Amino acid sequence: MGGWLEGDVALITGGGSGIGRAVALRYLAEGARVAVLDRDTGRPGDLPDGVLTVTGDVRSPEDLHRAVETTVERFGKLDILVPNAGIWDYHRSVTRLTGEELSDAFDELFGINVKGYLLAVEAAWRELAATRGSIVMTLSNASFHTDGGGSLYTASKHACLGLLRQLAYELAPKIRVNGVATGGMRTQLSGPESLGLHHRTLAASFARNEASGEAQPPLIPLYDSSVEPEDFTGPYVLLASRANSATVTGAVIPADGGIAVRGFRTAAGGTGL
Ligand SMILES: NC(=O)c1ccc[n+]([C@@H]2O[C@H](COP(=O)([O-])OP(=O)(O)OC[C@H]3O[C@@H](n4cnc5c(N)ncnc54)[C@H](O)[C@@H]3O)[C@@H](O)[C@H]2O)c1
Known part of the structure; x- marks a missing residue:
């Protein structure tokens, strides 16, 4: 039996690490051919041979256009961004x-x-319109809630939610635009170079928290769920799948352990359930 994305072609920005890399591997397993744009394509845990890797910076329109062109040259089309x-x-x-x-x-x-x-969408929309394809953005708990970062990160992820909604409107009916709002994952997520935080990684913060026994905030209902990026990839498959999400656009699936349904105490069920 084929996968949910059999025959599709996907381009993933930041696919050299973390959730982007996990989505790349999952899309491959679902039958897609995959291209990745990352400023650092030489990280440990490289992608398999079949994946097209393009080195570039997402702040550069030229790099993104080159990534789309190279993807279409190699695989013939683009279905998913x-x-x-x-x-x-x-x-x-x-x-x-x-x-x-x-x-x-x-x-x-x-x-x-x-x-x-926004620049990734600009570079890709023409090819996506040609295939009636779709966009699946990585959003965050910080697209909806406070304390997923500071004001800079929270505002940026709220802005991505605005982009998602406006683009879903602008690109309909040919291109669906959806997102996955992931919660905390063990990745190499780093900080701004301008603050000297570019060598920090979230994985190191997780390790420190685990060592100090503060790994999971107990107020998250599914606080004992996984923090490994591969366990967040299912909604990316669902939203990209024409067969399973043809009527879905402007939607966000939260994959954050249930932040929106937390109460005033620890998770009500507790481990005794
Ligand atoms: N890790 C978490 O807890 C978490 C939670 C919610 C949302 N997110 C979001 O997930 C997305 C992926 O982050 P991650 O956690 O997998 O981190 P990661 O660092 O493991 O992966 C991000 C990738 O993006 C690449 N990248 C960064 N800046 C780039 C640029 N200017 N041009 C091209 N590539 C660039 C990095 O080289 C890296 O390979 C981000 O949008 C992040 O905000 C992460």
């Missing part, structure tokens, strides 16, 4: 930054997290 490359602000509060630092970090973080998504 996953705007995903991003950086985090490591919870930096406005109270801890100077105006100068904020200004530089804003430009860097919004350049990657927001402009990078």
